[in-house]
Every structure is written in C-alpha cells, then in structure tokens.
Amino acid sequence: MSELYDFIRQFYDPSEFPALAKQAERWQLTRPLAGRRIYDATPVFRNTLVKYYALQCAGAEVTAAVGENLPCDKDICRMLKNFNIRLADTAANSEKYDVVADCAGTSRHVVSTCGYVELTRSGLDYYENWHQPVFSADSGVLKKLETVLGTGEGFLRAMRQSGYNDFCNRNIVIFGGGKVGRGVAHYAQRAGAKVTVIDLQEVNLPENISFVNGNDPAAVLQKIADAWCVVSVTGRAGALAPWSRALNDSPALIANMGVEDEFGSLLPESRVLNRKQPLNFILEEPTMLKYIDATMALNNYGIVKLLSGTLAPGINFPEAALERSIVADIRKSGAIAGEMEFITSELFE
Numbered sequence: 269m270s271e272l273y274d275f276i277r278q279f280y281d282p283s284e285f286p287a288l289a290k291q292a293e294r295w296q297l298t299r300p301l302a303g304r305r306i307y308d309a310t311p312v313f314r315n316t317l318v319k320y321y322a323l324q325c326a327g328a329e330v331t332a333a334v335g336e337n338l339p340c341d342k343d344i345c346r347m348l349k350n351f352n353i354r355l356a357d358t359a360a361n362s363e364k365y366d367v368v369a370d371c372a373g374t375s376r377h378v379v380s381t382c383g384y385v386e387l388t389r390s391g392l393d394y395y396e397n398w399h400q401p402v403f404s405a406d407s408g409v410l411k412k413l414e415t416v417l418g419t420g421e422g423f424l425r426a427m428r429q430s431g432y433n434d435f436c437n438r439n440i441v442i443f444g445g446g447k448v449g450r451g452v453a454h455y456a457q458r459a460g461a462k463v464t465v466i467d468l469q470e471v472n473l474p475e476n477i478s479f480v481n482g483n484d485p486a487a488v489l490q491k492i493a494d495a496w497c498v499v500s501v502t503g504r505a506g507a508l509a510p511w512s513r514a515l516n517d518s519p520a521l522i523a524n525m526g527v528e529d530e531f532g533s534l535l536p537e538s539r540v541l542n543r544k545q546p547l548n549f550i551l552e553e554p555t556m557l558k559y560i561d562a563t564m565a566l567n568n569y570g571i572v573k574l575l576s577g578t579l580a581p582g583i584n585f586p587e588a589a590l591e592r593s594i595v596a597d598i599r600k601s602g603a604i605a606g607e608m609e610f611i612t613s614e615l616f617e
Contacts, residue, residue, distance in 0.1 A: 271350070271351060272317060272320070272321050272324070272351040272352075273321055275317070275351070276317055276318055276321060279314060280315070280318065280557055281603070282601070283558075283601055283602060283603040284556075284557045284558040284561065284602075284603050285315075285318045285557055285558070285561045286561065286597050286598050286600065286601045286602040286603075287561045287562050287564075287565035287594045287597045287598055287602075288318050288319065288321070288322045288561050288564060288565050288568075290597045291322045291325075291565050291568060291569070292321060292322040292325040292326075293325075295322060295325045295326035295327075296325045296326075298326075299326060299327040300326050300327070300572050300575070301323060301326035301327045301328035301571065301572065301575070302326070302327030302328075303327060303329070304327065304328050304329065304366040304367070304575065305328075305329050305331070305363075305364075305365045305366050306323055306328045306329065306330050306331065306365060306366065306367055306368075306369065306571060307331045307333060307356065307360075307365040307367070307368045307369065307375065307378050307380070308320070308323070308330055308331065308332050308333065308369040309332075309333040309335055309338070309368070309369060309370050309371045309374055309375040309387075310332075310369060310371055310387060310564065310567065311335070311338050311339060311340055311371060311549075311554075312332055312334060312340040312341060312344055312345050312348075313340065313341045313344060313552075313553060313554060314341060314344055314552065314553060315553055315555075315556070315557035315560060316332075316344070316564070317344070317351070318557060318561070318564070319564040319565075319567070319568060320332065320351070320353055322564075322565070322568050323568060323571070324352070324353075326568075326572070328571075329354075330353050330354070331353075331354040331355075331356050331360050331365070332345075332348055332353050332354065332355055332356065333355075333356040333360075333361075333374075333375055333378075334355070334356070335371055335372065335374035335375065336374055337372070337374065337527065338371060338372065338374060338527065339545060339546070339549040339554075341552070361377070361378055363379070364379045364380070364381060365378065365379065365380050365381070366380065366381055366382050366575065367380055367382050367383060367384070367385065367571045367574050367575060368380040368383075368384045368385070369384075369385040369387070369567055369568075369570070369571060370384050370385065370386050370387065370391060371386075371387040371388055371391060372387070372388045372390055372391040372527050373386070373388075373390075373391040373392075373393070373394030373395065374391075376394050376395065380400065382400075382401070382574045382575050382577070383400045383401035383402060383403065383574040383579065384398070384400065384401075384402045384403070384574075385402070385403045385404075385405055385567055385570040385571055385574065386402055386403070386404055386405065386406065386583075387405050387406060387563070387567055388406050388527065389406045389407075389503060390503055390526075390527065390528060391406075392404055392406070392407075392583060395582075395583055396582075396583065397582060398581065398582055398583070399581055400581055401574055401579035401580060401581055401582070401584055402582065402583045402584060403570030403571075403573055403574055403579065403584050403586075404583050404584065404585055404586070405563060405566050405567040405570050405586070407583075407585045407586065408566065408585065408586035408588075408591045409591055410562040410563060410566050410586070410591050410594060410595070411447065411563055412447055412611050413559055413560075413561075413562045413563070413598075413604070413608065413611075414555060414559050414560045414562070414563045415446075415447035415448045415451060416447050416448070416450050416451035416454070416610070416611055417451055417559050417604065417607060417608075417610065417611070418451070418555040418556060418558075418559025418560055419447075419448045419451050419452070419525060419548065419555060419559075420448070420450070420451025420452045420453075420454050420455040420456075421451070421455050421555075421556065421559065422525075422548035422551065422554055422555050422556070423451075423452045423455060423456070423499065423523070423525055423547060423548060424455045424456065424459055425548070425551055426523075426542075426547045426548045426550055426551055426554075427497075427523075427547070429550060429551060430541060430547075430550070432497075432521065435456060435459035435460045435461040436459075436460035436461075437460065437461070437462060438460075438461045438462065438496040438497065439461070439462050439464070439491075439494050439495050439496050439497075440453075440456045440461045440462070440463050440464070440495065440496060440497045440498075440499065441463075441464050441466060441491045441492065441495040441497070441498045441499070441520075442456075442463065442464070442465045442466065442498075442499045442501060443466050443467075443482070443498070443499070443500045443501065443502055443507065443508055443530070444465075444466075444467060444500065444501035444502035444503065444507075445465045445466075445467040445471030445472075445473060445479070446471070446501065446502075446503065448501040448503070448525055448526065449465055449467070449471070449501040450471075450472070450473060450474065452499055452501060452525060453465055453473060453474055453477050454474050454610060457474060457476065457477060461496075462478075463477050463478065464477070464478040464479070464480055464491050465477055465478070465479055465480070466479075466480045466481075466482050466488055466491065467479070467481070467482055468481070468482045468483060488511065489511075489514055492511060492514045492515060492518050492520065493514070493518060495518065495520040496520060496521065497520055497521040497522070497523065498515060498518070498520050498521070498522050498523070499522075499523045499524075499525060500522075500523070500524045500525065500526065500530040500531065501525045501526055502526070502530055503526050503528065503530075504528065504530060505528040505529055505530060505532075506529070506530065506531075506532040507530045508530050508531050508532070508535075509531065509532030509534060509535075512531060512532055512534040512535040513534070515531070515535055515539070516534075516535055516536075516539055521541060522535075522539060522540045522541065523540065523541045523542070523547040524540055524541075524542070524544050524545070524546060524547060525546055525547055525548065526546060527546060529544050531544060558602065558603045558604050559604065561598070561602070562594050562595070562598060565594055566586060566590070566591065566594060569586075569590060569594075570586070
C-alpha cells in the first residue's frame with residue numbers, strides 16, 4: 269500500500285482528498301473489509317487510485333472493472349497490477365464477490381453475496397425492485413460537490429483543452445437544469461458566457477441564467493439557432509432526439525456531459541465533441557479529485573454498510589449523519605471548503 273500512496277502523493281496533496289484520507293486513516297485501525305473481495309466499477313482514472321487506497325487500508329482485495337460503455341485511462345489500467353489491484357477480465361467477471369460497487373448498472377451481472385453500491389442516478393433504474401440491498405451513492409447531498417462543482421468545472425477545462433478558450437458573451441444553451449446543468453451553467457457564466465437552460469419544468473438556477481421551457485418548440489429552436497455551444501445534461505437517453513435535425517443543421521458546437529447518448533441515432537457521432545462521450549472524459553482527470561473525493565468516500569462507506577447486513581433489499585439512501593461527517597472532514601482540511609459556498613445552503617444548513 270505504501271507504493272500506491274507514494275504514487276498518489278506525486279500528484280495530489282491530502283487537502284485534495286480529505287474525506288478519503290480520513291477514511292483511510294480510520295480504516296487502517298479498524299480494518300472493516302479485512303479479507304473481503306470487492307469488485308469496483310468506478311471509472312478508472314488516476315484519481316480513482318485514492319479510492320482503491322482507502323479500500324486497501326480497510327483490508328479489501330480490490331478488483332477494478334472497466335465498464336463496456338465507460339471511459340477509462342488505459343495507462344492507469346496497466347499500472348494497477350503494480351499496486352496489487354486486479355483488473356477484471358472474463359474470469360474475474362464470473363466470480364463471486366462480497367460487494368459490487370457498480371457504475372451505471374454496467375456490473376449488475378456480477379454476483380455479489382451482500383449487495384451492490386450504485387454510483388449514478390441512471391444506474392438506479394436497473395436496480396429498482398432488486399432482490400438484494402443496493403446503496404445509492406448518488407442520492408445524497410454529497411453528490412452535488414461532484415456534479416454541480418466538479419462536472420461544471422470539468423466542462424470548462426475540457427472546452428479549453430479542445431481549443432475553445434473564449435467564452436466572453438458567447439451563447440451557451442444547456443439542455444437539463446439538474447445538478448450537472450446547474451454546475452455547467454455556473455462555470456460557463458463565470459467564464460463570461462451568456463447562458464440559457466432548457467428544461468421541461470421550472471428549475472433552480474444561478475442568478476442571471478435565462479430559462480426556456482422545453483415544451484415551447486419555437487423558443488427552443490430559436491435558442492439552438494443562436495447558440496455558440498449546445499450542451500446536453502438531461503441524463504436521459506434520446507432526450508434531444510426531437511431536436512436532432514436542428515442541431516445537425518446548426519453551426520453550434522455540441523457537447524454531451526452524461527454517460528447516455530442523449531441525442532439519438534439521427535445525430536451522427538461526428539457532429540458531437542468527443543463523439544457523444546462525456547466531454548470531460550477527454551481530460552486526464554475528468555473530474556478533479558477535490559470535487560469527487562466525497563462521492564468516492566461515500567461509495568466506500570456504502571460497501572461497509574452493505575457488509576453490516578442492516579440494509580433492506582432494494583435501493584437504500586445515505587444517512588444524513590454519515591454525509592454530515594464527510595462534509596465535516598472536507599470543511600476542516602479540504603481544498604474546496606471555500607468553493608462549497610455556491611451550494612452551502614444545500615449541505616445540511
């Protein structure tokens with residue numbers, strides 16, 4: 269484990285992973301996962317190594333999985349064996365594990381004796397009425413640190429890496445006003461863009477963000493025609509299919525920030541940045557560790573909760589007390605303690 273921690277510290281300061289650092293510190297003493305086999309389908313990037321480190325401190329034998337439709341860093345995948353982490357192959361997928369930490373339902377076929385942790389909201393659809401306990405790491409307030417702040421900031425970095433640096437007075441149209449949409453709107457506006465959010469219902473948006481009802485075709489078409497960039501963050505496959513012709517004919521840049529193909533088959537992959545894959549996944553670090561630290565820590569805690577045998581079959585949500593303790597760790601020593609002010613009213617206050 270020391271080799272893994274030494275590698276991590278080449279790139280990250282503990283202030284960038286305060287929740288996982290505290291988790292690892294506690295678990296080195298209590299070893300709640302000693303001898304347990306954990307199958308982890310969190311997308312494999314460099315910052316995911318910190319999640320694995322905490323699991324290893326708890327005593328877990330970690331098998332990392334690369335989802336069929338989930339991006340990953342192939343260089344990091346090749347390094348896993350150096351840190352005593354198994355990369356799942358066909359044989360590994362047919363084995364039995366104590367807990368499966370899933371992402372977008374891609375590993376629901378893997379056999380678990382104690383249950384599943386699901387990282388995404390869309391993945392919960394696969395686990396509705398599941399016969400075993402499922403811990404939803406997406407359903408608490410901590411996910412907002414990742415989706416509102418982290419994904420929004422990741423959109424900005426990915427656009428700039430793609431060569432689009434000038435946001436000043438550019439028209440950006442965002443389909444979807446949920447957590448990710450709010451974050452993309454917040455960071456795009458901070459960069460100087462004029463932002464419009466389109467949704468089927470009224471949503472809570474930052475100040476000076478325009479809103480258009482998605483049930484008004486004329487208004488939607490006008491916004492697409494005027495857009496410099498159109499961003500899809502609805503989280504629903506095919507949600508933008510009704511606008512595929514207008515999008516294809518538009519000179520606007522088009523980006524997707526979710527794991528689903530929200531555009532449908534009529535809009536070719538070549539028309540969308542990163543070929544319809546989440547735009548931030550072109551980055552070495554799609555979501556910076558300081559924003560995803562809390563989500564990964566909660567995901568790990570979900571594994572321990574499942575092993576306690578106290579969760580009922582079906583979907584279980586995080587306890588507020590658990591999330592409060594993670595927020596407390598971040599506020600005490602986290603690099604984003606000040607940045608959390610954007611959503612501070614939603615974090616138990």
